[in-house]
Amino acid sequence: MRSTPTPRMSRQIATFVVVGLINTATYYALYLLFLRWWPYLVAHVVAYLLSMTGSFFLNARFTYRVRPTLRKFLLFPLTNAANFLITTAGVYVAVDVLHAGSRFAPLMASAVAIPVTFVVSRWIMLPGAEAA
Template sequence: MRRQTRRQIIVFAVIGVVNTATYYVPYLLLLTRFPYLVAHILATLLSMTGSFFLNAKFTYRTRPTWRKFLIFPLTNAANFLVTTVGVYALVDLLHVGSRFAPLLASLAAIPVTFVVSRWIMLPTAGTTPTRAESA
């Protein structure tokens, strides 16, 4: 694995922790007024925006553009699908508390989210090395 890719994975993981807090705090606040799935959806939309800008600047060191911003939800589509199914399964099928289910469900989505976000933010990452990667 190239040094640049390793750095991206580490930074992505750190931002993931920040993003989890950005999701979880609003989720808990929204949970006091809305059903858990509504709280989950609204908190996801909020954290998705923060995730885009943090990953553009720190993980991939790329300029955020409207095009990337508009397709960035594909990154979170996989995350959203995995976490939503996970939250539902944990709460309704396994009877895990709705306050903790999103944290558990998000663990399964991390690898998928990294691959999709890298593909969006660095469209040529899988084809040819960038100058930084070949140095």
Template structure:
């Protein structure tokens, strides 16, 4: 059975970052693919939605070591709402205001959203008692 307590917060941050790299590469690949057929904002929205599904399962399994449930799956998009808003505004500003081009805009815009996404996803994925502080690895608790 997977346990959240077996992974201390600093390790969660490292694994979250690695999952984020995979998620970002997936997002960016999908964004470039969709950009060939759709306007940049639609390409962004589609790529973001699809990569978020993968992010949920990777974070459940590897970052938080918790069982994915329908409840968590349905709440997980809420954790990305701030990330989505920050990235969308960032992409718009970079492309339409700064006229810097649309190919690298999502990568630049995502930098500010990463810490917020970690805190929010941790809140959704872990029960309150397990996210309030770093828990010792020798006291694992199975997540139902």
């Protein structure tokens, strides 16, 4: 196994970070909007689902340069299960355990989940030998 990333993987990581920043900004804007009307966990779940859809298409087009297929689209949320669990648990811990407030809790939780999301999304978008 290679210890340093290939140029292709380095580009994917950089693009993944940019897409992630766009996705995080979209998620957070939606979260704050929904927080006006809904409890924080409902706002988190709905904003997460909407931003995940955008993330799939941006990552397919720009990060992995693959055609977005229905199969990949249906698998993509499954690959984000770990991310969802990490961010949801993180939001809960930050708000209800640490009393950090609901406005910034999602940003803290997302930072922890980023590496897991890259590995799993790359595995789905580039199945088989391409992802190795």
